[in-house]
Amino acid sequence: ATVLKISHQFPGGTATEGDFRDRLCRRFAELVSERSKGTLSAEIYPGSSLMKTNAQFSAMRKGALDMSLIPISYAGGDLPELNIGLMPGLVTSYEEGLAWKTRPIGQELTKFLAAKGVVIVTWIWQAGGAACRSRPLVDVADAKGVKVRGGSREMDLVLQAAGASVLSLPSNELYAAMQTGACDAALTSSTSLTSFRLEELAKHLTSGRARSYWFMLEPLVMSKAAFDRLSAEERDIIVAVGAELEEFGRSAAMQDDVRVAKVYEAAGATVHDLDDRLVQAWRALARDTAWKDYANKNENCARLIKLAMEVGS
Amino acid sequence: MSAHGVDLGHPVVVTAARPGSLTARIVSAMAVLNRTIIVFCSIALIAASAILSYSVAARYFFNAATYWQDEAAVFLLVGSTFMSTAFVQSNRGHIGIEALTGYLTRRGNAIRTFLVDLISLLFCSFFAWKSWTLLHEAWVDGQVSGSTWAPPLWIPYSLMATGMTLMTLQIALQLASQVDGWRSK
Amino acid sequence: MSTLAVGMMYGGATLAIMASGMPIALALGTVAVIFMYFFMPAASLDTVTQNVYEELASITLLAIPLFILKGAAIGKSKAGQDLYSAMHVWMSRIPGGLGIANVFACALFAAMAGSSPATCSAIGSAGIPEMRKRGYSGGFAAGVIAAGGTLGILLPPSITMILYAVAAEQSLGRLFLAGIGPGLLLVVLFATYAVMKFKAEYAAAQRAYAADPAQHPILSQERYTMAMRFGALPRVMPFIVLLSGVMIALYGGYATPSETAGLGGILALALIALIYGVWRPTDLGPILESTLKESTMLMLIIGMSLLYSYVMSYLHISQGAAQAIVAMQLSRWLLLAAILVLVVVLGFFLPPVSIILMTAPIVLPPLKATGFDLIWFGVVMTIVMEMGLIHPPVGLNIFVIRNIAPDIPLRDVIWGTLPFVLLMAFAVVLLCLMPSISTWLPNLVMGLPSR
Ligand code: NA
Ligand code: NA
Numbered sequence: 001a002t003v004l005k006i007s008h009q010f011p012g013g014t015a016t017e018g019d020f021r022d023r024l025c026r027r028f029a030e031l032v033s034e035r036s037k038g039t040l041s042a043e044i045y046p047g048s049s050l051m052k053t054n055a056q057f058s059a060m061r062k063g064a065l066d067m068s069l070i071p072i073s074y075a076g077g078d079l080p081e082l083n084i085g086l087m088p089g090l091v092t093s094y095e096e097g098l099a100w101k102t103r104p105i106g107q108e109l110t111k112f113l114a115a116k117g118v119v120i121v122t123w124i125w126q127a128g129g130a131a132c133r134s135r136p137l138v139d140v141a142d143a144k145g146v147k148v149r150g151g152s153r154e155m156d157l158v159l160q161a162a163g164a165s166v167l168s169l170p171s172n173e174l175y176a177a178m179q180t181g182a183c184d185a186a187l188t189s190s191t192s193l194t195s196f197r198l199e200e201l202a203k204h205l206t207s208g209r210a211r212s213y214w215f216m217l218e219p220l221v222m223s224k225a226a227f228d229r230l231s232a233e234e235r236d237i238i239v240a241v242g243a244e245l246e247e248f249g250r251s252a253a254m255q256d257d258v259r260v261a262k263v264y265e266a267a268g269a270t271v272h273d274l275d276d277r278l279v280q281a282w283r284a285l286a287r288d289t290a291w292k293d294y295a296n297k298n299e300n301c302a303r304l305i306k307l308a309m310e311v312g313s
Numbered sequence: 314m315s316a317h318g319v320d321l322g323h324p325v326v327v328t329a330a331r332p333g334s335l336t337a338r339i340v341s342a343m344a345v346l347n348r349t350i351i352v353f354c355s356i357a358l359i360a361a362s363a364i365l366s367y368s369v370a371a372r373y374f375f376n377a378a379t380y381w382q383d384e385a386a387v388f389l390l391v392g393s394t395f396m397s398t399a400f401v402q403s404n405r406g407h408i409g410i411e412a413l414t415g416y417l418t419r420r421g422n423a424i425r426t427f428l429v430d431l432i433s434l435l436f437c438s439f440f441a442w443k444s445w446t447l448l449h450e451a452w453v454d455g456q457v458s459g460s461t462w463a464p465p466l467w468i469p470y471s472l473m474a475t476g477m478t479l480m481t482l483q484i485a486l487q488l489a490s491q492v493d494g495w496r497s498k
Numbered sequence: 499m500s501t502l503a504v505g506m507m508y509g510g511a512t513l514a515i516m517a518s519g520m521p522i523a524l525a526l527g528t529v530a531v532i533f534m535y536f537f538m539p540a541a542s543l544d545t546v547t548q549n550v551y552e553e554l555a556s557i558t559l560l561a562i563p564l565f566i567l568k569g570a571a572i573g574k575s576k577a578g579q580d581l582y583s584a585m586h587v588w589m590s591r592i593p594g595g596l597g598i599a600n601v602f603a604c605a606l607f608a609a610m611a612g613s614s615p616a617t618c619s620a621i622g623s624a625g626i627p628e629m630r631k632r633g634y635s636g637g638f639a640a641g642v643i644a645a646g647g648t649l650g651i652l653l654p655p656s657i658t659m660i661l662y663a664v665a666a667e668q669s670l671g672r673l674f675l676a677g678i679g680p681g682l683l684l685v686v687l688f689a690t691y692a693v694m695k696f697k698a699e700y701a702a703a704q705r706a707y708a709a710d711p712a713q714h715p716i717l718s719q720e721r722y723t724m725a726m727r728f729g730a731l732p733r734v735m736p737f738i739v740l741l742s743g744v745m746i747a748l749y750g751g752y753a754t755p756s757e758t759a760g761l762g763g764i765l766a767l768a769l770i771a772l773i774y775g776v777w778r779p780t781d782l783g784p785i786l787e788s789t790l791k792e793s794t795m796l797m798l799i800i801g802m803s804l805l806y807s808y809v810m811s812y813l814h815i816s817q818g819a820a821q822a823i824v825a826m827q828l829s830r831w832l833l834l835a836a837i838l839v840l841v842v843v844l845g846f847f848l849p850p851v852s853i854i855l856m857t858a859p860i861v862l863p864p865l866k867a868t869g870f871d872l873i874w875f876g877v878v879m880t881i882v883m884e885m886g887l888i889h890p891p892v893g894l895n896i897f898v899i900r901n902i903a904p905d906i907p908l909r910d911v912i913w914g915t916l917p918f919v920l921l922m923a924f925a926v927v928l929l930c931l932m933p934s935i936s937t938w939l940p941n942l943v944m945g946l947p948s949r
Contacts, residue, residue, distance in 0.1 A: 011666075012665070019667075045811065046859045049811055049817075049856050050808065050811050051811075054552050055545065058545070058548060064538075064541040073459075077456055077463065078454060080457075145376055147372065152461070156378075160378055164378075165377060165378045165379070166379075168382075168460055170556060170558055172660045173660070173754055173755050176660075180752075181750075182754045182757075195664065196664070197663070197669045197671070200671055201671075351787060355787070358563065358567055358789060359763075359767070359786070361560075362759075362760040362761075362763035362767070364760065365757045365761060366761045366765075368757055368760075369757050369761055383756065383757075386760060387557050391554055391560065393794075394563070394797045394801075397790045397791075400790070400791075401791055401795055401798075402521075406794075406795055406901070407523055407524065407795055408795055408799075408901065409516070409519045409525070410516050410517060410908075411908075412517040412519070413517060413519060425518060425519065429519055432524075433520060436527055439546075440546065440550075443547040444547045446544070447548055469555065
């Protein structure tokens with residue numbers, strides 16, 4: 001029997017309760033073990049309890065870790081191409097994001113990852129938003145003078161172009177920094193907006209429940225070395241289960257977008273929704289800053305962003 | 314010092330190399346090198362503090378973006394940690410639990426220290442070797458840190474690799490000194 | 499091989515190799531690599547250095563050397579002596595006054611630093627020599643500082659509480675507030691013990707004096723006039739300026755927690771340069787060198803212990819033990835007791851950060867299901883992990899003390915810290931009987947918890 005080790009950085013729970021990204025891993029483990037009649041099973045290490053977030057991707061490439069559910073852009077330092085997984089304004093809806101899988105962009109990305117030793121098992125996209133301590137961060141103009149944690153190089157470039165003062169801050173210091181006012185606002189995924197309990201500090205939430213310019217690709221991925229070690233039937237099971245969970249991932253992510261807004265409202269914050277005009281404004285700014293910066297990195301990046309734009313609105 | 318109790322951090326047998334021997338000359342050269350490195354590590358420590366303080370001031374007075382300061386401080390501090398580790402080892406400053414010291418004879422303790430140093434040497438050689446391969450990968454792939462600033466990773470990796478190599482060398486010298494000391498008896 | 503067997507081998511091998519006297523950092527690394535070779539995929543060996551680097555390369559952890567620098571700047575310059583002589587002038591009438599002052603100083607420093615060894619080092623580098631100069635026994639002085647240092651992770655900000663809050667999906671603000679009451683409780687307990695222990699040592703010195711009239715420093719009776727007392731006050735100023743400067747930067751929202759560490763370092767160096775003229779390279783050299791010695795020793799242990807805990811996690815040892823406890827279906831309080839015992843045992847080998855990451859996901863759901871308040875449990879678990887910091891074999895605070903005062907035999911250090919371990923256990927019992935010690939403040943400030 002093969003035991004797959006799945007590592008992720010999100011809070012741990014059970015198959016029915018807790019962070020949906022952890023629940024998705026647990027469902028995957030159950031389904032795989034059921035279909036393989038126990039020859040395949042999985043052990044889940046939530047909350048970075050096995051290794052640091054940044055070590056996961058390279059451990060998978062080397063075959064030291066079997067699987068992970070990870071924001072793909074976290075490996076953007078090693079492989080700049082992967083920053084496309086968190087490119088502001090590039091994807092503006094779940095449909096667009098999930099369409100990648102069957103479109104040329106998805107096939108290119110899959111091929112690229114396979115060459116680097118990683119297989120995408122489940123495509124998962126997640127919208128995000130901004131939690132703000134004093135004044136809202138909705139339109140581009142709102143960013144002027146705000147001390148904000150963008151959370152990624154690409155988002156920081158956009159925010160800086162909009163006049164914000166970006167600051168780097170480890171995610172575990174975010175709460176303390178928002179509490180004291182060292183940081184005014186933070187952009188992150190809907191689920192993380194509540195798992196860091198920022199609702200206790202925020203007066204405003206820019207929600208991703210209606211529209212968003214912030215979409216992150218955080219797939220369930222597998223080490224190609226581990227994948228190739230399996231029998232043909234086992235590989236089929238992994239692929240099939242992975243694809244089935246995509247619907248779960250999408251609906252759970254969308255539920256979180258709604259739930260987060262409710263949690264912030266209940267905590268007394270004002271919730272702001274985005275409309276098409278606002279999304280397009282951010283997208284236009286991103287195109288001139290972050291997209292350009294990305295495309296200039298290398299030929300691969302230039303080709304990937306071109307393919308991704310074909311999917312876009 | 315208690316003869317029978319457990320004790321920490323005081324290897325009883327610290328054999329110095331025979332004066333004038335090749336080992337002794339390398340030992341003193343290494344001491345000079347370590348001293349020099351410590352000066353740079355001290356500067357790195359102050360620089361890290363200064364950079365983080367500058368970050369606070371720049372944000373407060375100029376509302377400036379502060380996306381590189383944390384990481385610059387990390388590089389300086391990781392670098393000074395690894396680079397000064399050989400110096401710390403040269404004074405036997407990496408603390409251990411000397412639980413057996415009181416129970417062994419002088420000769421027994423000499424053998425124990427020898428074995429401990431030998432295993433330490435093996436581990437540090439392994440770690441140094443893997444640090445160089447990590448550095449090589451980062452260099453070839455052009456890896457950068459995943460942050461907004463995105464500095465190249467060969468900078469901290471090279472400091473880790475160099476530091477652990479010096480540490481390995483330091484332990485090897487301490488072993489050689491012991492062997493030297495025995496032979497001269 | 500069963501997880502239990504692997505776990506026993508892992509623990510046994512660690513104890514054996516540590517007993518040999520090998521440096522702790524290298525011992526942890528060696529055990530980890532050997533088990534990696536035998537029980538993990540071959541590729542794991544290629545990830546060793548990256549794992550250690552990723553663990554260390556966090557500004558939250560690397561704030562430790564900067565906090566040590568701040569402590570060394572005060573402690574190794576005349577600033578520390580002045581501070582302590584001023585405190586002595588004011589508190590000499592109170593038995594154990596200097597011990598109490600040290601406990602308070604630890605608590606104040608803990609409110610700036612998120613880590614216990616940093617607190618221990620900062621206050622201890624001046625505190626231990628000063629207490630011993632005034633006749634406190636080595637073990638007593640070491641115990642006060644080792645125990646006082648543990649407040650670093652109980653009083654906000656705290657590295658371990660941040661991790662716990664995320665793992666337990668609890669409010670960090672609430673958790674920070676919940677640590678304050680028990681932190682003050684420990685301050686009172688430690689201070690009370692300091693008075694009692696001082697009286698005992700004083701009495702012993704008197705008896706010795708009666709038998710053989712050699713003056714013991716603890717017996718020296720100094721009388722200070724009010725004029726002398728107020729004259730001593732300005733000497734406390736550098737410390738007060740430093741403390742308030744850093745506190746304002748942190749709590750006023752000017753600096754992030756890790757920036758605070760750098761700011762404190764620079765501020766401390768600036769103060770000793772201005773007031774004591776300590777600015778020449780020859781003056782600064784010893785301060786920086788001792789900072790490097792201590793922080794390098796400590797950071798290498800922390801880095802390697804994270805490698806050690808990676809292997810332990812991969813082999814599912816802590817998780818297996820936690821799952822076994824959960825599977826026993828114990829009653830409410832027995833479950834809590836079993837989990838706390840597990841935390842104590844893990845505390846033999848692991849630093850608090852690793853204990854939380856490995857056990858929290860498994861023990862928290864059943865604790866929640868049996869009706870324990872997870873904020874309250876976070877505080878209890880923190881105190882229990884603090885106990886691990888001051889008992890061997892891996893007790894980071896003890897290593898710090900060894901570095902500050904290498905001439906105090908380990909046996910004395912252990913006997914000196916033991917009463918404080920017991921006081922912490924007593925505090926845990928009090929917290930179980932009266933959870934409100936911890937929960938009243940967060941409930942007062944933030945209202946009753948919603949979920
Ligand atoms: Na603290
Ligand atoms: Na311990």
